[in-house]
Amino acid sequence: MSEMNWLHDKRTECYSVQTTMSVGDYIDLIKTAHSARGALSGQRDTLKTTTAKRIxxxxxxxxxxxxxxxxxxxGAVVDEAKFAEYPITKAKTPTDxxxxxxxxxxxxxxxxxxxxALLEAVEIDSAVRNxxxxVEFWLTKNVRTMVYRMLVLNTGQVPWTLARQLSVVFAPLLNEVQDKVPxxxxxxxxxxxxxxVNPGEFSSDALVELYLAFSLRKTNVDTKEALSDEFSRLDFVENLSDKSFQEYFYTTLSVLTKLDVSFSRYDNGTNAKFSKGRNIFDSQPARIGFTVATAQHVLGRPGMDRESTDRESRMAQLEKNALALLSKLETMNAEELGDFLKLDVLAETLDRRVGQVGRYERGVYxxxxxxxxxxxxxxxxxxxCWRAN
Incomplete structure (x- = not known):
């Protein structure tokens, strides 16, 4: 292991640390992540074309x-206390x-x-470990700057889907969500x-999709295919350049979850599709509808970005208004809450026979x-709300 060379990225407030290490030490470091999170190769599929295999x-x-x-x-996301210690000029190994x-x-x-290729080479010939x-370590204290680094600086390579690129920071993003949205x-x-089965419970895939939808400000986000609209990628990068963007997303997710918990106090005891207030945000289209409506109100429509001061005031006012509604809902009994939610109207609106049901439901919400x-x-x-469509 050689000494580490530190460079401070003033644009994103990160540290780039380059060093030399043995292949064996690198693989051991990667295996730590592998054992904790399953197959690391799932972050980005190993290319399977004939040409790629030959290469x-x-x-x-x-x-x-x-x-x-x-x-x-x-990439590594560390807490504020550890980040404040950088640069550690006497560091010799990643452990330091x-x-x-x-x-x-x-x-x-x-x-x-x-x-x-390194893993395969070591498996064939253990001498390669020597x-x-x-290796360059990209050290940051938040997920936003890592995503920005990845999208802006990793250009000109084999295309990834936007969802695949986000999956690279999947674990730290979800860790931050749990920390910021208790x-x-x-x-x-x-x-x-x-x-x-209860309010405030979501899958990791659903949360990543909400993150995409919030930044792109679109209800229909294709997380499986390559992004065909380069303007969407540009919108994502522009939003990530705003230091407050990540906090806006967490505030939106917090408001959504609080509404989910409050709505869930209503249950009429039947087996109807919308018998419980929780049923609203059981639906990913509803979550995306709320997330994108908030994003467009705060950030602006795609191509019509608001100034940062306007974004900040809009987010603060939206949160204030939402909390006022939540306080009002807390004073209602179950019957009054049911009258407020009007789930029968929502059920009737969603019951229309239409093509592309998922797209229609996202539009309704x-x-x-x-x-x-x-x-x-x-x-x-x-x-x-339910009759707006």
Whole structure:
């Protein structure tokens, strides 16, 4: 292990630390993350085309002959206290700069294919473990700057879907969500699956989709295919450049969850589709509708971005109005809450026979929550929301 070279990125308030380490030490470091989160290769699929396989086979052969690969970039999100210690000029190893709890959530920002080749080469020839390689650690105190680094600086490579790029910072993003939005009672993940039975419970996939929808300010976000609209990618980058963007998302998620908990006090005891207030946000279209309505109100429509001061005042006022509504709902008994929610009107609106049901439902909820926001959350009941479409 050689000494570490520190550079401070003033634009994103991060540290870039480059060092040289043995392939064996690098693999051991990666295996820590692997054992804690399942197959690390799931962050970005190893390319499976015939050409890609032949190139990787050639890379494995070159590694066995002592080839040096371009630096692999590893991302790590640390807490404020640890970040304040940087730069640690006497640091010699990743252990010196990364706390134990961070090492299991490392992200390979750049170099998944090279890492796959290294693992394969070591499996074939253990002597490769002694080879030296360059590694860059990208140290940040929040997820936003890591996503910004990934989207802006990792250009000109094999295209990723936007969802795939976000999955690279999947673990730290969800960790930050749990820290910043304590109202969320439970989060389901592929490693810890579950079913929503109470308010404030969401799957990790649903939360990542909400993050995408909030930034893109669109109700229909294709998280499986490559993003065809480059303007959407640009919108994402522009939002991430706003230091307050991440906090706006967490505030939105907090308000949504508080409404979910409050609505859930109503239950008419039947087996109807909308018999419980919780049923509203059981639906991902409803969550996305609220998230995007809030995003457009605060951030502006795509292509019509608001100034940062306007965003800040709008977010503060929206949160204030939402909390006032929540206080009002707390004074209602179950019957009064049911009259306010007007679930029968919502059920009738959603029961129309239409094509592309998911798209239709997102539109209903988006327009409905736009009404709620535009009326400053001061409605006698929710019927105007459910009849807005």
């Amino acid at each position: 990787r086979d050639r890379m494995v052969g070159d590694l066995r002959r002592g080839a040096i690969l371009p630096p692999v970039v590893i 700069i990364l706390p134990d709890e961070v090492r299991k959530d490392l992200s390979i920002i750049d170099g998944m294919q090279r890492t796959s 080879n030296q390689m360059r 109202e969320i009672n439970r989060m389901f993940t592929p490693d810890k699956p579950g079913r929503r 988006f327009e409905g929550f736009q009404v709620l926001i535009s009326e400053n959350f001061e409605l006698r009941n929710m019927e105007p």
